[in-house]
Amino acid sequence: MNLKQEMSHSPQTVILHQHPLTVHTCHTVVVGSGAASLNAADTLHRMGQTDIALVTDGMNRGTSRNTGSDKQTYYKQSTSFTDADSPLKMARTLFNGGAMHGDIALVEAALSLKSFYNLVGIGVPFPHDTYGQYVGYQTDHDENSRASSVGPLTSRYMTEKLEAQVRRNGTSLFDRHLVIGIITTPGENGDPAATGLLTINMEAIDDTGYGLTLFNCRNIIYGTGGPASIYHRSVFPKSQAGATGIALEAGAKAHNLTEWQYGIASTKFRWNLSGTYQQVIPRYVSTNANGGDETEFLEDFFQEPTPLLDAIFLKGYQWPFDSRKLLENGSSLVDLLIYIETQVKGRRVFMDFRRNPRCADEQGTLNFDLLGETARQYLTNSQALLPTPIERLKKMNPLAIDLYRTHGIDLEQEYLEIDVCAQHQNGGLAGNHWWESNVKHFFPVGEASGTLGIYRPGGSALNATQVGSYRAAEYICHRYTQPPTTTDTFLAQAEHLVQHRLKLLKNLVVNPEQPSNVLAFQQELQRLMSRSGAFIRSRPALAETLHRFQDELARFPNQIHICHLKELPAVFRVYDMLIAQIACLSAMVAYDERQGDSRGSYLIDHEEGTHRISHQGMHFAFSLDRDFRDQVCETFVKLDPPADSPDTKQTTDAAVAAAKVTHQWVKVRPIPEYTTWFENVWADFRDQKIFDEKRG
Known part of the structure; x- marks a missing residue:
């Protein structure tokens, strides 16, 4: 298999400020190795643009490949006959989360099935029933059953299958290249335009050229993930850093940088503890720094067993901390109480799957009569009315146990240390409904793009990776087909x-x-x-x-x-x-x-x-x-x-x-609602008027 096809121009060595630099020239550079970047590279190739390079600081380092949850969700328009759904209905769900532009919401809804079925077509094993229906389940902030999953490693499956496509295409791959700068020039109407990248080739660092490498290109698709390194308490894999700061330095506009998701996660092995990890109702304990002075600290706040048990159970559905769910014994009180233990008192907090919470344990068996109706019915339907949390977890999701075992943690034998951690940035670099930044020819995609608002349905981020990267590639292949500038001009x-x-x-x-x-x-x-x-x-x-x-x-x-x-x-x-x-x-x-x-x-x-x-x-x-x-x-x-x-x-x-930072508050753009007529749309499509900026 040819993994390194020649680009349109051979590499050149140039001298700038008395230092040698390598210059590569190609039409489009895709940065990153996650689900968004790989889909962008594959889509470009399928649409006929093969003069592309994929640049990454590590093919196996990204968030898509190294994160997940108990049942990692992919969010799409519903395909089950029991759910009446449409792109507009799904767009309203996304838009109603707040601080999200309506045209972006409509695009993410309209292309959700196209993107989903592309993944199915390349081998991601999303489950369907005997009639071919890709049935789903309801996730948080959703009124339909739009969620699907391949299990704990959904995004890894996506990444692996997409990488196989890119390698099969023979796309030029530049691994171990860290982006340290984006080159821009004044473009039309005074807007800056991206013309290339500056990277460090980590395999060629020395005291002469420092491994500095330039990429001269017409377009950049930027799928570097969110700013994963900014927090200490984090679920992001330690290998993931992001490159949002480099894009901001180049003049790219951002939006909703205030908006993140934070939730309960394990700290030794970074992983979200949502879904069945909570629905089996494990015991929460805190200790001093040395592991002594153990206490079931949730009981110090909740006065009765039922609210405590329900709060733990609901963390499965309501995994992200939500300030609204602090009221009336809401589930986010669990996050707040963990915060008090770890960040105020300086103690350590663990989940124990071997024993039930003390307030509901009767000789090693959970008193199910103390559960609220929702929790009791869920465990009944799951045939999981079993004595201990680990037995219930084995019944409902054995893969969740296997996952930790592969990382040296045996939930059947030991406590699981946890904290409330940053998990995903809903905001990020801004783009229009083709995912193009205010910096022309620069397309942030995936979590780097951050199209999502205050609240979002679980799994909508994975859909955004596929829709946004597809849109960027489609626009480039129809509007930005000109070759890169000459080497002298670029230098x-x-x-x-x-x-x-x-x-x-x-x-x-x-x-x-x-x-x-x-x-x-x-x-x-x-x-x-x-x-x-x-x-x-x-x-x-x-x-x-x-x-x-x-x-x-x-x-x-x-x-x-x-x-x-x-x-x-x-x-x-x-x-x-x-x-x-x-x-x-x-x-x-x-x-x-x-x-x-x-x-x-x-x-x-x-x-x-x-x-x-x-x-x-x-x-x-x-x-x-x-x-x-x-x-x-x-x-x-x-x-x-x-x-x-x-x-x-x-x-x-x-x-x-x-650093001078300025902010501008703008009204969200509404969802485009209009009457369509097939012949008119067909004409606009044939004439490529759908790409006109005035229609965005």
Whole structure:
């Protein structure tokens, strides 16, 4: 199998600022190795654009390949005869989550079945019944049974099958290439246009060219995932970092950076603990740092067994923290109580699948009469009225046990350490209904795109990866078919960015005699972000942490020393992370300045709150009224060069930039509702008028 076909131009070696760089030229570069990027590369090829390159810092490092849950969901329009559904009905579900543009919602609904059946066609084994119906189940924030699944590893199956397609196509693959810059030039109407990438070839780092590699191209499809590294308490795989900051630096607009999902996850092996992990009603315990002083801490808050048991059970359906579900003994109280144990008291929290919660255990068997009607009926229908949580889990989802066993954790023999972690960014880089950014020829897709709003149905993110990447490829193949610019012109466009990166590299302290501090520096920033900018947010802490991060960026890279040039990728990942942290925190502060209340997957704690929760001397006050769900916060980042400084020239040169972040609040675009006439649509399709920007 040919895995590395020649592109339209052979690689060239050029000298810029006395350093050798490799230049590759192709029509379109796809960045990333997840479900979105691989689908984009495959779609381009199927539509006839074969002069493409797939660039990734690691084929097996991405979120799609390394994350999941008990039954990872793919969300699509319903195909079961029992569910009356349509693209418009599904679009309304997506749109009603708040802060989501209606045209994007309609596209994601309209193409959900096309994308789903493409995955079925390439071998992803979504289940169907004897009549060929791909029946589904109901997920959170959904009124139909639109969800389907292949089990815990749905996105991995998708990625593996899509990768097989890309390799079969012979697409040029550039593995171990980390994107450290996007080259832009002024385009039509003054909008910037992307013309290429700057990467580090991690297999060719030395002290002459640092492995710097340029890609000259007409288009970039950017599927780098969300800003996965910005939090310490995180479900994102440790191998996943994202590259949102690099795109923001290049002028790409973002939206809804305030909106994330946070939920209960295991920490030794990072995995969501939703669905049956909760529905079997395990025991929750906390201990001191050494594993002693064990207590079933949920009982300290819930006064009666039934609300406690129901709250645990409902975390299966209602896995993400939801500020609305703190009221009336709601399921999100479990997240809040875990937060108090781990982040306030400094204790450790575990789930125990071997024993029932003490308040409902009778000689090793759960007293099912203490369950609410929903939980009891679910376990009855599942034929899972069995004595212990592990027996119930074996009955309902044995793959959930096997998954942990393959990662060295035996749920039949040991506790599972957990915390409330960041899992997915609903916001991200902005795009139109063809997924093109305000930076022309630049298409963020997948989680990097972040088309989703405040609330979203479970599994809609996987649908978005496929729909968005398809749309980007379709637009490129019909509208952006021109060849790349000449090498000389491209090098003139790239010169400033290359000079900036070389300046940063030359100011790095490389000393093999001293231990590197890159990891420690990164972890300190991640802990600060988790403390102030995660699912419990306070107004003073947001502003204080943002100021700290701005200061750290202004002194970057003076803060860092490394032992060897092989650590350069880690340095640039921290640089990207810091820009993304600043942008996200700034958006959170902007929302606070509008006096926005708790919404989605976070609580804003402030004294004027109309709802109050008190526990063991701790008090949380929050409101739910002002959520601005009819608006989107657009964010722009501009990195201004450092001003003249009275300090030494070396210090001034080492300062990277001051990040100026601005925000604009815009009304959500409504769902396009109009009367169609087949002959007119057919004519517009034949004449390619469907791609006209005025129709977006």
